[in-house]
Amino acid sequence: MxxxxxxxxxxxxxxxxxxxxxxxxxxxxxxxxxxxxxxxxxxxxxxxxxxxxxxxxxxxxxxxxxxxxxxxxxxxxxxxxxxxxxxxxxxxxxxxxxxxxxxxxxxxxxxxxxxxxxxxxxxxxxxxxRIEDAHTLAQCLAEGRLDADLARETGALVARFHREGIWHADLNAHNVLVTAGALYLIDFDRGALRTPAEAWRLANLARLRRSLVKLGAIERIADFQATIWGPLVYGYERTLGA
The missing domain is CATH 3.30.200 (Phosphorylase Kinase; domain 1)
Structure with a gap:
């Protein structure tokens, strides 16, 4: 409609x-x-x-x-x-x-x-x-449910918005919702449409990484860079270039 x-x-x-x-x-x-x-x-x-x-x-x-x-x-x-x-x-x-x-x-x-x-x-x-039956990515991390597959899906989610020039002002693990069928981005306060550019896209991703690190991802997940962040970036780059 x-x-x-x-x-x-x-x-x-x-x-x-x-x-x-x-x-x-x-x-x-x-x-x-x-x-x-x-x-x-x-x-x-x-x-x-x-x-x-x-x-x-x-x-x-x-x-x-x-x-x-x-x-x-x-x-x-x-x-x-x-x-x-x-x-x-x-x-x-x-x-x-x-x-x-x-x-x-x-x-x-x-x-x-x-x-x-x-x-x-x-x-x-x-x-x-309301997005029903959802958990934040932060909750998934705390409950031990953040794995390579979910990381790839998260990267792909962010890339879909970036591909359309949508900048999220506060991209963090609390603003990614995970449901049984899909992932969502929430809380677009101060977000904006921007001319596609590598600088703001990478800065947005870096903000998400800082959020995960602040929530203890490096301590909770063995070899966080290879098992979580690498797949997330892979999902992001593959979707951005699709």
């Missing part, structure tokens, strides 16, 4: 949604209390502030409020500088995910996004379809 992007203005902000998927979406969908009252809210740990899983008319979805990270978060929890609606974190991620969906790339399906103005700043939220 072709996405039908619509924007609905609200007091102090606006929401963007896929009318083909969620024609009944409204601003209440971004309120956890709204879903809690309907016994349709499940809160899971992970990420800044946790993740809310909501049971919507469009199916099970993930509701995410954008939170600041790093030192800035100590004095600014969730406000971002206003530079226009198209540049809000939520609208930008929604549209990048919609672009990925149009290319049939394995990423969360965007349902709705919202921003709310607060003078020179704004806050933002995003709703995406």
């Amino acid at each position: 072709m996405m039908q992007e619509q924007i609905r203005e609200e007091a102090g902000g606006a929401m963007l949604f896929d009318a083909s998927l969620a024609p009944a979406a409204d601003v209440r969908w971004f309120d956890r209390g709204y879903w809690q009252q309907r016994d349709a809210l499940r809160v899971q740990s992970g990420g800044r502030g946790g993740v809310a899983v909501i049971d919507t008319p469009a199916g099970a979805c993930v509701l995410r409020h954008y939170h600041r990270g790093g030192l800035v978060a100590k004095f600014n929890h969730d406000h971002y500088l206003w530079t226009g609606a198209a540049h809000t974190r939520s609208f930008a991620e929604f549209r990048l995910l919609a672009h990925a969906a149009g290319l049939e790339l394995p990423a969360p399906q965007p349902v709705a996004a919202r921003y709310r103005r607060h003078g020179l700043s704004y806050t933002a939220d995003l709703i995406t379809r």
